Amino acid sequence: xxxxxxxxxxxxxxxxxxxxIGQEMAADSAVMVMGEDIAxxxxxxGTTTGLLEKFGPERVRDTPISxxxxxxxxxGLAGAGFRPVVELMFVDFFGVCMDAIYNLAAKQSYxxxxxxxxxxxxxxxxxxxxGDAGQHSQCLYATFGHLPGMKVVMPSNAHDAKGLxxxxxxxxxxxxxxxHKALQGMGWLGTVKRSITHVPDGDYTVPLDRAQxxxxxxxxxxxxxxxxxxxxxxxxxxxxxxxxxxEVIDLVSIAPLDRATxxxxxxxxxxxxxxxxxxxxxxxGAEVIASVCExxxxxxxxxxxxxxxxxxPIPFSPAMEHHVLPSAGKVLEAAQAMLEPAL
Amino acid sequence: xxxxxxxxxRLWMYATMVKSRHFEACIKPAYFEGKTPVFNxxxxxLPGEMHLSDGQEPCAVGVCAHLRADDTVxxxxxxxxxxxxxxxxxxxxxxxxxxxxxxxxxxxGGHMHLFDAKVNFACSGIIAQGLGPAVGAALAAKMRGxxxxxxxxxxxxAANQGAFHEALNLAAVWNAPVVFVxxxxxxxxxxxxxxxxxxxxxxxxxxAYAMPGHFVxxxxxxAVHAVAxxxxxxxxxxxxxSLIEIETxxxxxxxxxxxEGYRPPxxxxxxxxxxxxPRYRERxxxxxxxxxxxxxxxxxxxxxxxxAFTAARAAALPDPSEVYDHVFA
Numbered sequence: 001x002x003x004x005x006x007x008x009x010x011x012x013x014x015x016x017x018x019x020x021i022g023q024e025m026a027a028d029s030a031v032m033v034m035g036e037d038i039a040x041x042x043x044x045x046g047t048t049t050g051l052l053e054k055f056g057p058e059r060v061r062d063t064p065i066s067x068x069x070x071x072x073x074x075x076g077l078a079g080a081g082f083r084p085v086v087e088l089m090f091v092d093f094f095g096v097c098m099d100a101i102y103n104l105a106a107k108q109s110y111x112x113x114x115x116x117x118x119x120x121x122x123x124x125x126x127x128x129x130x131g132d133a134g135q136h137s138q139c140l141y142a143t144f145g146h147l148p149g150m151k152v153v154m155p156s157n158a159h160d161a162k163g164l165x166x167x168x169x170x171x172x173x174x175x176x177x178x179x180h181k182a183l184q185g186m187g188w189l190g191t192v193k194r195s196i197t198h199v200p201d202g203d204y205t206v207p208l209d210r211a212q213x214x215x216x217x218x219x220x221x222x223x224x225x226x227x228x229x230x231x232x233x234x235x236x237x238x239x240x241x242x243x244x245x246x247e248v249i250d251l252v253s254i255a256p257l258d259r260a261t262x263x264x265x266x267x268x269x270x271x272x273x274x275x276x277x278x279x280x281x282x283x284x285g286a287e288v289i290a291s292v293c294e295x296x297x298x299x300x301x302x303x304x305x306x307x308x309x310x311x312x313p314i315p316f317s318p319a320m321e322h323h324v325l326p327s328a329g330k331v332l333e334a335a336q337a338m339l340e341p342a343l
Numbered sequence: 344x345x346x347x348x349x350x351x352x353r354l355w356m357y358a359t360m361v362k363s364r365h366f367e368a369c370i371k372p373a374y375f376e377g378k379t380p381v382f383n384x385x386x387x388x389l390p391g392e393m394h395l396s397d398g399q400e401p402c403a404v405g406v407c408a409h410l411r412a413d414d415t416v417x418x419x420x421x422x423x424x425x426x427x428x429x430x431x432x433x434x435x436x437x438x439x440x441x442x443x444x445x446x447x448x449x450x451x452g453g454h455m456h457l458f459d460a461k462v463n464f465a466c467s468g469i470i471a472q473g474l475g476p477a478v479g480a481a482l483a484a485k486m487r488g489x490x491x492x493x494x495x496x497x498x499x500x501a502a503n504q505g506a507f508h509e510a511l512n513l514a515a516v517w518n519a520p521v522v523f524v525x526x527x528x529x530x531x532x533x534x535x536x537x538x539x540x541x542x543x544x545x546x547x548x549x550x551a552y553a554m555p556g557h558f559v560x561x562x563x564x565x566a567v568h569a570v571a572x573x574x575x576x577x578x579x580x581x582x583x584x585s586l587i588e589i590e591t592x593x594x595x596x597x598x599x600x601x602x603e604g605y606r607p608p609x610x611x612x613x614x615x616x617x618x619x620x621p622r623y624r625e626r627x628x629x630x631x632x633x634x635x636x637x638x639x640x641x642x643x644x645x646x647x648x649x650x651a652f653t654a655a656r657a658a659a660l661p662d663p664s665e666v667y668d669h670v671f672a
Contacts, residue, residue: 115459
């Protein structure tokens, strides 16, 4: 990941994604982009800025509002040797097109016995916190992570966004590339500054199947992804002031889940807290905690905990929405409760 | 198409219809093995649902006579006749239906999920699911400057799915070289088309997407051949998509074991009297084909199917540990 340019070239996740797609389009004529408002507008969330001007309307296609149609078409294009990068504007919209995703794209390789591949990227925005209510604010990590045949990833920062996008486009499988609106760096959406990072301008990939240690620590492991990583890092900074060192793991990949990295960390710390902003039940937290509990070699010093969105639709009113969304404060509180005997 | 090649196509259409019908005739007793006297779908060498294509053969041959290996076909849950007409490997297809290791996908897909990448054939079990992929395959050919086309088969029931309308709109917007072929067998499982479709002719729906719509009456291979030839040639010339609605019939139930109580009395007998295969043989003989040539073509078709069934029955079942292969490429 070394780069000759000054380490001050900071980009937002949006800019990093569009740069990665543009570089891969220049390198590989099979790469193309489709979706709603991705050409002239450059993507509602800036994922395709500048690509129409550079590559033209054949390879950068505004589609009708017709997700079943264009995701199905992307599967046909992928089977015919193209590498479509498709945008599902909000993950909440999966309800109008899930057949094309989980029954079609995700099963091409299996049902064809490996004869047909489906190298496509479906990028989609997740997350709330800005008052868009429950049809434009969901995360649905567990929904996608539950279904076999797809890889599901989400960056917590711009460096990883570019490297993951390059890896996703080159992967021979369908990759669901989620990006969190609270980290995207759009002027009209608040952005966590820590997600705006140095991004090398050259070519590099970030593995699609590895969790990362975002911060090292000995006392407690906080596992999260996307925006939750920043909540965890904020809480860890506060804990450090009282001498508690929390380790923060950025899952990066929802499917496959890097259980080994989580187990290795919890094996050292003995304490596990999982944070995500998807619905609680059957969620990322449950899967991560089960992965640790199933490992008989890990002895826990505290009962594992999870913080997630409760099992209610995401409400509109900020007073209600922020009551149910995870936050750094909630992470801190839970961590302190788990560490009480040590404090 | 000149007269000579058209006559070759007609002999091929006849032989291929016979092959498909014989294929289904071999499926029937095999399917009921282990399922009598009590019908249990899980039992026997062919478990699961089985959708036979008896009666719908003209839809397969009249279209596929115009296709090359590099043309894409997506078919439905009732795929055997179309797969055979597209040139899918008969031995591997049969083995797949028997769930054998030598099947097209090693037994992972079965009868509703037949893939043969060598001839660009795929089918699926969800109504109207194949339409989007056909539009995508057609767009791929267009973007590469190739003259290959894609055919999306669907039933009359699928014309009421949202995916049908999205695909037709997208194909028209992109001017994609794709032909949508509706096999109108008058039923979606048990529900008659007339009771669930707002228009009498689904071909009329093409007007909503600014593309030509053709209705082909009579379940007639020659008529299908003529209309499909025009639509496919148009697509190859870069003039865009078409919709073809073929009046056909389902001589069997929706699936094997279907009691068909929803059919009016005598309907199946009336349909069998109009069976397109013997009618076509009579027409070919009346128009000067030699009976010996038709007999030889029939015998060869049946021989290939019989050999495929013998090989499929003899083939090994898959190693269960291979269930984990090919989830990812």
